Amino acid sequence: MKTELTISTGAIDAAALAKCREMGKGMGAVICFSGVVREIEGDAPITAINYEAHEEMARHQFALIFDTVEKSWPVESVRLVHRLGVVPVNEPSLWVEVTAPHRAEAFDACQFVIDEMKQKVPIWKKPIPA
Amino acid sequence: MKVLVKFWSYFRDHTGCAETALELAKGTTLGETHAAVLDEFPKLAGSKNSTLKAVGLEYEDDDFVLSDGDEVSFFPPVQGG
Numbered sequence: 060m061k062t063e064l065t066i067s068t069g070a071i072d073a074a075a076l077a078k079c080r081e082m083g084k085g086m087g088a089v090i091c092f093s094g095v096v097r098e099i100e101g102d103a104p105i106t107a108i109n110y111e112a113h114e115e116m117a118r119h120q121f122a123l124i125f126d127t128v129e130k131s132w133p134v135e136s137v138r139l140v141h142r143l144g145v146v147p148v149n150e151p152s153l154w155v156e157v158t159a160p161h162r163a164e165a166f167d168a169c170q171f172v173i174d175e176m177k178q179k180v181p182i183w184k185k186p187i188p189a
Numbered sequence: 190m191k192v193l194v195k196f197w198s199y200f201r202d203h204t205g206c207a208e209t210a211l212e213l214a215k216g217t218t219l220g221e222t223h224a225a226v227l228d229e230f231p232k233l234a235g236s237k238n239s240t241l242k243a244v245g246l247e248y249e250d251d252d253f254v255l256s257d258g259d260e261v262s263f264f265p266p267v268q269g270g
Binding site: 110111112113115116117119120141152153173176177178179180181184 | 199248264
């Protein structure tokens with residue numbers, strides 16, 4: 060399984076990422092998920108979220124998650140981008156792409172990656188009030 | 190033995206520092222280290238039960254026995270995405 064992980068302060072360009080996709084001819088499903096900063100955090104309006112990570116551990120924990128995906132589903136590739144630093148409202152903080160032969164495993168693997176990330180990958184957010 | 194404890198996210202606001210070096214007896218567990226840290230930084234006590242603990246890059250349980258030179262991280266529940 061091919062994996063690509065980017066953790067950076069740069070803006071996520073989903074169109075550019077899609078353009079770089081390399082997909083085998085046996086693949087029939089591509090799932091792309093973008094997690095976008097909402098204007099409300101809890102009950103309070105915000106302008107942005109400041110993301111912080113224990114980056115070395117985050118990379119390791121993502122690698123463990125990708126290992127589990129490889130053992131669990133016939134997935135061809137997982138690409139994941141998580142933005143750090145200040146991410147304004149309406150901009151993506153997370154982008155995940157999974158390619159697989161069929162949609163069921165692609166959806167399941169994508170959901171798994173995000174669920175596991177939210178349990179194990181040391182990234183934290185600090186909302187910036189409006 | 191010497192162990193370096195690092196704090197992440199708002200735990201740093203509670204401790205006023207990013208890390209602290211501890212001199213611990215050989216055989217000290219991660220849970221005992223957490224208790225020592227709570228004594229030194231009582232503002233972390235409110236988050237005692239939700240604190241996540243790692244040694245190096247791996248999550249570990251309270252009964253994990255630390256070694257000289259280990260780097261321990263304490264942090265609140267993660268919030269990626």
